[in-house]
Amino acid sequence: MFEHVFAPIKIREMELKNRIILPAMGTRMADADGSVTEKLVAYHAARAKGGCGLNIVEVAAVHTPSAPAHFVSISEDKFIEGHKKLTDAIHENGGKAGIQLWQGSIAASMDPKAKILVVSDMNFGPYTLKAITKEEIKEVIECYGAAAERAVKAGYDCLEFHLAHNYLPHSFLSAGLNHREDEYGGSFENRCRFPLEVIDELRKRMPEGMPLFIRIDAQDDLLENGMSIEEVIRFCKIAKEHGVDVLDVSRGNIITAASMYEVPPIDVPNAFNVENAARIRKETGMVTVGVGRINTAALAEELIADDKVDMVVMGRAQLADPEFANKAKEGHVEDIVHCVGCNQGCYDGFCDVANRPHITCMRNPMIGHEAEYTLDPAEHTKKVWVIGGGVAGMEAAQILHKRGHQVTVFEAADTLGGEFLLAGEAPGKGEMKAAALEMGAQTERMVTVHKNTVVDVEMIAKGDVDEVILAVGSSPIQIQLEGADKLTHVSAPEVLRREVKPEGKVAVIGGGLVGLETADTLASAGCEVTILEMKDSIGSDLGSLRKIAVMMKMQQLNVKMLTNSKVCKFTEEGIVLEDGTVVPCSCAVFAVGFHSNDSHLLAEACEKKQIPFHVIGDAKAARRAIDAVAEGFEVGRQI
Template sequence: MFNHLFQPIKIRDMELLNRVIMPEMGTRMANEKSEITQRLIDYHEARAKGGCGLNIVEVASVHSPSAPAHFVSISEDSFIAGHKKLTSAIHEAGGKAGIQLWQGSIAVGMDPKAKIFVASDMPFGKYTIPAITKNEIKEIVDSYGKAARRCVEAGYDCIEFHCAHNYLPHSFLSGGFNRRQDEYGGSFENRMRFPLECIEAIRNNIPEGMPLFMRIDAHDDCLPNGLIIEEIIEFCKRAKEAGVDVLDVSRGNIITPASIYEVPPIDIPNGFNVENASRIRKETGMVTIAVGRINTPELGENIIKENKADMVVMGRAQLADPEFCNKAKTGKVKDIIYCVGCNQGCYDGFCDVVNREFITCLRNPSLGHEKEYNLHKTDTPKKVLIAGGGMAGMEAARVLKERGHIPVIYEAGESLGGQFVTAGEAPGKGEMKRAAILYGEKIQALGIPVHFNTFITEDIISKENPDQVIISIGASPINLKLEGIEKKPVYNSHEVLKGKVRPEGMVAVIGGGLVGLETADALATTGNPVKVLEMKEAAGADLGSLRKIAVMQKMKSLGVEIIVNATCVAVEEQGIVIEHEGKREIVSCDSIVVAVGAKSNDNSELVALCEVKNIPFELIGDAKKPRRAINAIEEGFLVARTL
């Protein structure tokens, strides 16, 4: 199945079993000294065992003074031994190993001890970062060559040169960043000089038969004087002459809203960058990789089949399911756990250095724990009643079943998936709804009994005689009590998203969090003029940074008016009375939608019943406390793993 996607390919002396690449995604799994850890080895080994054609080890620093902690480094000979262990593990698992050579420019500022290099003087708050000197340029170029030599010794099959995302080589190449007046700036010929010198240094230090990849941006987004695709094509032709074999075509940079294209959230269309890769491939005649929200085998297959690219990056697809390739190749597509582009674990988790040690995944709580979270059969099977068939409850049921326990789900509604399905009703979020439905089908295919439209009662407890109860009954929207609220038609956000009600006329949405904004999206998309009232200083406070960029852009395009610092105090015939900037105003509207958050559904009776009957129980997900889906699924997994 998917014969084009799983067709072998040979590049110089390297032969890959298929066209799927696990890309160089930052993980923060290296240690404080930037050394390879067993965690990172296990992470890559799992994807190689899962059938991936090529694993590329992420953003490996080439220069010690500018190498941030917890990022991989290959800047000293002392790192070689750790990299050998990693490449050996990938090879023993049946895969091929690549490594991305990187100098991160301003991105290394995540570590205050790392030296920041920029192409031109760059204002940074009250301080200006001075441009890299010519001597430092020579030092960095030399570092690329030495790092490449170490990669060969460490056993890598190929090398990728990172020349995108306003890291240092891209910053020299782009007129949006490079304002130098010397031979490294000004004309495009001059701006190509530094990245071409880096490529030549790498090529001169690796065997003739070793492929050299290059990650590039198809063009610069949201950047005045930035690169256009015609310039990229010209540069790629020059890079080919210097020894580059493969183009890995990405988009985005880390200082403008274009960052949404680096780790594109669900709001960005699947395969949004494929046509750029196709054009670059055609005009350069080079082996090309397509990148950007390619998360199904069907999409990957069509890209290869239609000759738009030679290979595809499927990164987050393999975070969500390390067995993605094996399942796709054998036609077990319904068994795949699909990435939904939520960004909660892979990007938000990467940036949240306070609460997350390394990246994770909403759909795969085992990410980063591949060995320690390996599921083992229980010696003492237990019957476990699960109250609630949302994502947390289903995750618990799946893990329990896999471990040999006997899970039984009692769901108060008529379907599985809970609020994940509701979230998937918002415009552009159909992947979430599909994922929840597929997971529900998987649960039933596993033979796990599911009782719909049923609450767990004392009679059911007596009949089932469980050893354990897991309470995962979720949360419901909070109702808002305002003086005079009966004067207007009032709906809750979930009713609107599910299509159960249709507010008329001008709609005021009270609450500018994720749910409120997605409700506004749904209403405005179907023709309602919408105003969002948010009491905080900014809307979308509960959104991750990249999703927030996309959602706020959508609000602007739809003409949704957002009023912040607005406290709703009453409702009158004309509309909602708010306190705003020290005075009272009336926001006119015909209908009101309330989206001010959720509260846990009442579980006191079931808790009391378990306590009286001395049955152990666990609260998980929103039943414990309303939070993000990533927390709920993780709790379902962890409870079931340790039972």
């Protein structure tokens, strides 16, 4: 099964057992000084054990002054020992190890103590950053070379030079960023000079048999005077002559809305960048890696079988399920936990320095805890009832089952999935619904499930149960307004489930994620939509990349968005705001959030019978799916 994906490939002297790559995704699992931690070793070892062909260790800083805290570093000899432990762990688990050599330019600003190197003078907030000097250029090139020697000593099988995403090397290459007037700027040949000098230094200081990859953007999106795909192809042909073996074709930059292409959310189509990679591959004749929301084995197989790319990056696919490759190879596709591109734990978690020590995953709370969260068998097997079959309840049920408990799930509806199903009803969100149904099917294969069953106090009183999990979810908040009888009004879930189909002018009250997805549903069906948000911003509960994509969609659909717009009352003409403005509409849709469903009677019944119980997910507080799944995982781990 998936014979093309699991065919071996040899590049110079490196042989890979399959075509699946874990890319160099930032984790923030390194120590403050950049040292490799046991946490990072366990994270990579789990993916190598899971069958990945090549693990590329992430954004490894080559230059100490510009190395941000908690980013992996290979800028000094003291780091070699830690990297050797990491490569040993990957090798011992059947994989190959690469390392991505990186100088992050303005991305170093994540750490206020790190030096920021820029290709040209640049306005950066209240400051003007001065362009890197020629002396500093020579220093950085030497640092790349020294890092390559350390990587060889540490046992890496290949190197990757990060030449994308407006980090320093890409900034030199792109005329949209490089405004220098010396030999490193101006003409295409001059702009190529710095990255080619780095490539030459790397090639000189690594073994002849070791492959050199470059990660490069297919083009510069939304960047005036940026690199075209034709220029990228021209550069890649030259890079090939300088000893580059593999093109890892990415897309995006961190200074425009095109940043959404770096870690593309669910709003961006699967394999959106592969046609670019296929063209670059065809015109350069180089081994090429396809990148961009390739999250199923079937899609990966199709892309390689159709001769579009030679290998595929499957990063977040292996965050969601470290056993992805093994399950696919063995034909157990139905057991794979698929990434849905929510970005809640990977990108948003990476950027949330104040609240999260490192990345996580909405679908896999074990990330960063691979060593300590071993899911050991329970000391005493218990009969556990899980009341509620949303994602929190299903996660708890699965973990409890894996630890040997006897689990029964009770769901009031006819389908498992809860609000996760609702999230998948909006246009372009089919993967979310599919994941909810998939998780439901996986749960039913593991434990006993009773659907269309409402658990009451009497059932608990009579039940043969040792512990109870209350995961009863949430319901839409209802608001009573003056004039409610004068204007048709419905809830967002009714619209998303197509239970009602408003027409004409429709106002959506609430500008959070649910309100935006409701507006998308209505506008895509031909309605003239206005979003009314009482706060001063729309989409405040969205992560930054999803917000870019969703707002672009709203603009394309001509959705009108009004902030600081508190709804006062309804009239036959429409909605009256607090300032007296009338918003004409024939229907109002409430999307003002959700409140926890009441579970206090069930809790009291448990207390009366002296049964330990746990309230989790939206039943505890209506939040994001990442919180619900994490709570389900944690309670399942502790019982």
